[in-house]
Amino acid sequence: MVSRNRSQVKDHLGSKVLNHPELRNTKATEYMSHEEKYRYNLSRATAMLKLIDEEGMDVNEISKVMSHTVSGFTTPDGNPLAVHQVMFVPTLMNQADDDQVSRWLGDVFNGTIVGTYAQTELSHGTFVRGLRTTATYDPASRTFDLHTPDVSAAKWWPGGLGTTANHAVVMAQLYTDGQPRGIHPFMVAIRDRETHRPLPGITVGEIGPKLGQNTLNNGYLLFDHVKVPRENMLMRNARVNEDGSYTKPSHQKASYGTMVFTRVAIALDTVDALQIAATIAARYSIVRRQGEPRDDGQEPQIIDYQTQQLKVLPHIAACYVLRASTARLWEHHTHVTSEVRGGDTALLPELHATACCLKALVTQDCSEAIEALRLSCGGHGYMTASRLPALYAYATAGATYEGENTVLLLQTARYLVKQAGGSHAPPAAGSAVTYLSRPADDTPFAVGSPAAYVAAVGRVARGRVTEVAAALQADRQTMPEADAWNQSLVQLVAAALAHGRYFVVREFAEVVSQQSSSRAIQQMLQLLFSVYLAHAVSRAEGDFITYGGLTPSDIRLNRRHLLRLLAELRPHMIPLTDAFDLPDRLINSTLGAWDGDVYRRMFEQASHSPLNTDEVPASFHQAMLRSKL
Numbered sequence: 196m197v198s199r200n201r202s203q204v205k206d207h208l209g210s211k212v213l214n215h216p217e218l219r220n221t222k223a224t225e226y227m228s229h230e231e232k233y234r235y236n237l238s239r240a241t242a243m244l245k246l247i248d249e250e251g252m253d254v255n256e257i258s259k260v261m262s263h264t265v266s267g268f269t270t271p272d273g274n275p276l277a278v279h280q281v282m283f284v285p286t287l288m289n290q291a292d293d294d295q296v297s298r299w300l301g302d303v304f305n306g307t308i309v310g311t312y313a314q315t316e317l318s319h320g321t322f323v324r325g326l327r328t329t330a331t332y333d334p335a336s337r338t339f340d341l342h343t344p345d346v347s348a349a350k351w352w353p354g355g356l357g358t359t360a361n362h363a364v365v366m367a368q369l370y371t372d373g374q375p376r377g378i379h380p381f382m383v384a385i386r387d388r389e390t391h392r393p394l395p396g397i398t399v400g401e402i403g404p405k406l407g408q409n410t411l412n413n414g415y416l417l418f419d420h421v422k423v424p425r426e427n428m429l430m431r432n433a434r435v436n437e438d439g440s441y442t443k444p445s446h447q448k449a450s451y452g453t454m455v456f457t458r459v460a461i462a463l464d465t466v467d468a469l470q471i472a473a474t475i476a477a478r479y480s481i482v483r484r485q486g487e488p489r490d491d492g493q494e495p496q497i498i499d500y501q502t503q504q505l506k507v508l509p510h511i512a513a514c515y516v517l518r519a520s521t522a523r524l525w526e527h528h529t530h531v532t533s534e535v536r537g538g539d540t541a542l543l544p545e546l547h548a549t550a551c552c553l554k555a556l557v558t559q560d561c562s563e564a565i566e567a568l569r570l571s572c573g574g575h576g577y578m579t580a581s582r583l584p585a586l587y588a589y590a591t592a593g594a595t596y597e598g599e600n601t602v603l604l605l606q607t608a609r610y611l612v613k614q615a616g617g618s619h620a621p622p623a624a625g626s627a628v629t630y631l632s633r634p635a636d637d638t639p640f641a642v643g644s645p646a647a648y649v650a651a652v653g654r655v656a657r658g659r660v661t662e663v664a665a666a667l668q669a670d671r672q673t674m675p676e677a678d679a680w681n682q683s684l685v686q687l688v689a690a691a692l693a694h695g696r697y698f699v700v701r702e703f704a705e706v707v708s709q710q711s712s713s714r715a716i717q718q719m720l721q722l723l724f725s726v727y728l729a730h731a732v733s734r735a736e737g738d739f740i741t742y743g744g745l746t747p748s749d750i751r752l753n754r755r756h757l758l759r760l761l762a763e764l765r766p767h768m769i770p771l772t773d774a775f776d777l778p779d780r781l782i783n784s785t786l787g788a789w790d791g792d793v794y795r796r797m798f799e800q801a802s803h804s805p806l807n808t809d810e811v812p813a814s815f816h817q818a819m820l821r822s823k824l
């Protein structure tokens with residue numbers, strides 16, 4: 196099928212999902228039991244999977260229909276097949292060799308094989324090299340023995356593992372010839388394809404309730420000397436031959452490839468959640484009136500309070516800026532992956548550094564922003580029916596899974612300090628780190644000039660990175676590496692975030708400069724960019740004085756400038772959120788519907804409370820009258 200770009204996909208497939216016979220009728224799930232919610236979300240996830248198969252969607256199309264915009268409608272409590280789709284299938288495509296792909300993929304696509312990605316263990320998530328599940332090769336039987344040494348090494352968390360998957364890609368420590376060979380992926384059958392009962396030697400189940408996404412169906416898994424055929428180690432990268440001899444992968448971290456992909460996908464996707472939250476808060480802020488009546492006799496719309504503008508509008512600008520940079524990262528990932536498949540891994544280190552940093556920056560910014568937007572809706576934002584709590588629960592999970600954010604930022608920082616110290620291979624043309632080896636951009640700061648702001652953001656990144664690189668270098672002379680590294684952790688994380696911010700604003704500057712279809716659109720993008728930049732400075736004033744070349748007077752001017760820009764943006768708030776093109780059924784919020792009929796919707800949702808079914812609920816007689824109250 197010919198690849199379509201993301202917006203075309205949205206038009207074409209969005210309506211297919213919304214009008215699909217098995218998906219179009221939704222039920223409220225708030226009052227369902229855990230089991231009922233799972234059944235409801237699983238049956239919808241299955242319908243989605245069939246649709247993906249029937250349409251023969253490519254990865255861009257899948258990214259659209261699996262995005263939070265659509266999956267919040269299809270699987271509102273979490274998609275039990277998300278990890279199958281987002282991690283299991285891509286792992287097979289990229290890490291299985293051609294024979295293995297042809298052996299398994301038919302059954303994956305016809306739904307006979309449903310998988311998960313089983314990496315994290317109870318006692319190890321971050322430190323992947325520390326995983327303790329073993330896969331020991333026996334040349335006599337040509338099998339691997341998969342074993343969980345004790346309960347702390349149980350796999351814990353994999354999505355869909357709980358009760359959905361019958362296969363798992365298991366990341367385990369490989370041993371051949373008595374030698375440890377590091378972490379490698381194995382395709383393991385965990386449940387019978389017909390009966391769905393756990394296979395011999397397998398202990399498997401669901402881990403229990405969480406802050407949100409309770410039907411992701413996260414599970415646990417233990418192996419008691421389970422025999423897996425040699426052909427089930429994924430062998431596109433490393434190989435174990437029949438006699439047990441081992442061939443290394445072309446890149447030492449080739450088996451971490453799925454994580455890079457998923458980080459990119461999460462960065463892209465979390466912006467979807469922010470767009471929904473921003474639309475809800477914008478619409479509610481127009482509808483909600485509260486306060487001393489003004490000259491027209493009406494109470495003011497809350498959006499006309501300056502404080503409310505600060506709570507809402509910068510996050511609308513962030514939607515545009517972060518959408519652009521994450522979409523470009525997605526394209527870049529596609530390019531680098533095809534190079535890596537062709538054997539050229541030169542671009543991988545920087546892709547890894549950028550994916551880590553953007554996943555962390557975007558999930559941190561979006562979860563903070565969604566919480567601010569929730570608060571901007573006052574009491575009603577606390578209600579489940581506003582959808583804002585679930586959006587927060589979704590975004591904040593992204594700060595932990597697929598690499599805890601601090602840990603990922605430290606990966607980026609490691610790359611940056613090596614680049615600053617010249618101890619890494621020089622960056623390729625077009626690299627995002629060339630600024631570290633050039634003199635600082637000394638464009639003078641001027642309020643109102645986006646180019647001057649971008650230069651200042653660059654000076655902050657450069658200053659943060661070079662300062663911590665120097666401190667680290669000095670500490671390395673006097674203490675062991677691990678202590679020197681630990682001594683600089685906080686500054687390293689700040690440096691990586693500053694680098695990420697610079698990446699994001701440079702990407703958006705390019706988008707604005709390339710936009711040529713309409714003068715009005717260009718002006719609007721410039722206004723959004725100005726808001727984003729002024730807000731970025733206001734959030735990190737100390738950094739902009741310390742490293743960015745701004746004076747205290749610039750900081751004061753920027754504060755005023757930001758508030759002026761917000762007032763300028765305010766009349767465009769609704770068109771800018773309408774432009775996200777989110778139908779009410781996808782927003783699914785009492786506060787954020789297009790017609791603004793908030794109060795009627797709130798009463799309507801209250802009518803669904805089971806406690807309102809009878810005038811006096813049975814629980815009153817059972818619990819209160821029987822007690823001595």
Ligand SMILES: CCCCCCCCCC/C=C\CCC/C=C/C(=O)SCCNC(=O)CCNC(=O)[C@H](O)C(C)(C)COP(=O)(O)OP(=O)(O)OC[C@H]1O[C@@H](n2cnc3c(N)ncnc32)[C@H](O)[C@@H]1OP(=O)(O)O
Pocket residue numbers: 254257258259261262263277278280281312314315320321322323324354448451452454455460461464543544547595596597598599602606609610
């Ligand atoms: C189909 C499209 C769908 C789109 C829709 C999107 C929907 C998305 C929503 C999905 C919803 C739910 C899904 C959630 C699923 C969650 C799954 C998981 O969480 S899976 C588990 C993830 N776990 C982690 O991420 C663990 C984090 N830890 C690590 O990755 C590693 O331990 C690490 C990197 C921190 C350290 O590794 P290690 O100790 O082995 O390496 P070093 O630090 O010593 O570094 C050595 C060297 O290697 C380089 N390196 C590390 N990683 C990589 C990599 N991945 N690629 C390339 N290079 C890598 C590192 O930079 C060092 O380089 P050097 O040159 O030596 O400095």
Ligand SMILES: Cc1cc2nc3c(=O)[nH]c(=O)nc-3n(C[C@H](O)[C@H](O)[C@H](O)COP(=O)(O)OP(=O)(O)OC[C@H]3O[C@@H](n4cnc5c(N)ncnc54)[C@H](O)[C@@H]3O)c2cc1C
Pocket residue numbers: 278312313314315318319320321322351352353354408411413592595596597598599601602605684
């Ligand atoms: C909803 C959800 C879904 C998930 N799905 C899957 C899945 O499908 N498959 C799967 O395999 N896993 C999955 N996970 C697990 C997830 O990948 C891990 O929880 C995540 O990688 C974080 O690891 P951890 O829990 O070990 O955190 P920890 O590393 O224990 O983090 C705790 C604290 O320690 C700090 N810390 C740890 N190491 C360092 C360090 N080196 N330097 C500085 N600070 C450090 C962290 O910054 C953090 O503050 C999921 C998790 C969640 C929440």
